[in-house]
Structures are given as structure tokens and as C-alpha cells.
Amino acid sequence: MSNTLFAHQPDASNIIISKTDNGQVILQITSSLTAFQQEVNFINGEGYYKTPEEFRNLVIKHFKNRFSLIINKNDTIKFKNPKVFLGHETKLVAEIIGLPEAIKNIQIKNTIFKDIYLSQSMVIFLLSQFPTSKYSLNVDNKYQINLSLKDGNWEKVIAKKTSSYLKYAGYFASLLVLLAMFFVFRKKNKLN
Template sequence: MKNSLATLLLMMSVVGHAHQAEFSSSLLSKTDDGKYILQIASSMTAFQGEIDYIYSQKAYKTAEEFKKLVIDYFTKNVSLIVNGTEVLQLKDPMVLLGHETKIIVEVIGIPAKINELTFTNTMFKDLSHNKMGLIMLIDGFPKEQYILENENEQTIRLKLKEGTWVSSESDELIMKNILYISFFLIIAMIPLIYVSYRDRKNFRK
């Protein structure tokens, strides 16, 4: 019931933003027969804008040719990695064209135990102010909605720590800040080292 409600709310949100090219959504769920399905939805404007930009408007003449380009672009820009190294297979992608266009694909190889997850979707990275909401309706997966955007390079990295899913972005940010601070401290110390060396040299004279 909770999963159905969350799916309904997500679909309502997508429909509400479907006319805005910069909004899109990803939904990872499990069917009643045990299949794992990834669905990516956005406006036709967003899909067409990316395909025209990457392949040019002359690259397709029919709807079927357009679908093939969307699938090709999808396979090059979407990945799901669990437990650090296990790259999941995205099988038989299907494109449903419409005002709200969708890609539906089966996800193969999800292990029974997952403690780390990385999801990347750069399909709409060329759209200004683009944002993609990610929701995972699968037991053992994070239940919050996550946002992919240019600021996080269209990638969400999550780790399971003490039973709670946390983003590893904060750890990476801390490490980057430490590196930046160390670099600037070293730069700032160079004049001091030079002055100290010069003063000692003059003193010896």
C-alpha cells in the first residue's frame, strides 16, 4: 500500500512537471513476478532536445529511428552499480513516446544483500537547470527521493551504515575541502619559509 501511494505521488509529480523540459524522474521498482524495473520519464521536449543536440535532427526520420537513438543514448548514459563493483545489466530497454516519454528497462543481477549503491543518469545533462528525482521502491533499498543534477554530476552514491542509508557525497566533500585547505596552507607557507631561510643566511654572514 505504501509503495502504491509513493508511486502515485511520484506519477502525479511527473505529470505536473511534464511540460517543463528540465524536470525528469527515475523509478526503480519490483513487479509482482519478481522482476526489477527501471523507468525513466521526462517530457518529449527533453528527449528530443538531447537527441537533436547529440545526433542532430537529420539523424532520424521516423518514430522508430528516434526510439533507436534514445536507446543508444540511454545505454551510454545510465548505469547502476551495487556493492562498489557489481555493474547491473539493463536489459531490453523500451521507449514509449508521448507528451511524457518513458524508457522502461529490466534490471538484471541485483544481489540479495546490498550495502552500497551508485546510480548515474546523464541523459539530460545538457539541459539548463535540469533535475531528476530518483525513487527506489524495493525492500532493502533507500526509500527517500534523491535529486540528480549538474552539481552532483548526475550521480547519487549511497552507503548503508548501521542500518541507515547515507550519501557518501558529504565524505567526499570533506576530503576535497581538506585537500584544498592543505594546498592553500602550503602556498601560504612558502613566503614564510623563504623569509626564514633568508634571515638565517644573513645572520650567518
């Protein structure tokens, strides 16, 4: 029953990283066919593809542009042989290559479904070195999560907010220009 409900919810998706019996590490992204169609149509326009194969290729291109996995802050993970399996519950499956032996940091960014209102992805790791908790990617965390291993426990890394007065520089410059214009016009009016 839950698969049936999930297969028709375009705002819900799952990201599962697991290992097969033969030792391959696999990424699987699952959502409704409607979600993938909405994103492909949003990016490319309605009617851009004519065949299921063209649609699969557009989904893979969208995945490559909007999904990233970075390990240990500098190892951008590569994906081999991505394939799309169409159905009410549509899956994108790819082999993960280049996974380092020791893993201390994980950063996942998935903006594949960001154009769907209130979309969220549940991230599930089924590997021994990885966290056992589920994590949600949504608009609140900008569809990304950063995790760090500290004292044997995985913790979310919260980006520190830096207070910068430079963000107000545009407003200040605009105010100065307006004041200068005011004084120029005022001086012209006094002369007349």
C-alpha cells in the same frame, strides 16, 4: 494535473526502480518528450532520425551511454530489453538483471539530460532493501549519487576533496618558461 505539468517540463525527470507483481526489477526513466528530443538532437543533430522507431533506438543508445547503476562498489548492473514509450510524458523502461541479494552501496549516474539547462532527476526506490528517501541528481552533484548503508540507515557518501599541488604544476611550468624567455630577451637587448 501534476502529470500534465511534468510532461511539459524538459528540465525535470524521474528515475524509479521498482518490482513488478511477477518479481521483475524494473528501471523506469520518465521525462517530457521534449527533453528526450532535445538530447537526441543535441547529440546527433537536428533531423538525424526520420521515424519514431529510429528516435526510440537513438534514445536507447543515449541511455546506454549515459546511465549507470553500480551496486556494492563493483557490480555494474545490466539492463535487459530497454523500451521507449512515446507520449507527452515519455518513458524508458528496462529490466534490471544481476541485482545482488545483499546491497550495501548504491551508485547511480544519470547524465541523459545533462545538456538541458538546470535539469534534475528525482531518484525513487520502491524496493524493500533500498532507501526510502528521494534523491535529486543535478549539476551540483554531477548527476550522480553514492549511497552507503551504515547501521541500518542509508547515507550519502561525500567524496573527499584532495588538495594537490600538482594541479598548479601547469601554471608553475608556464611561469618558468615566461621567466626564461624574459631573461633571454633581456640579455639579447643588453648585447645590442
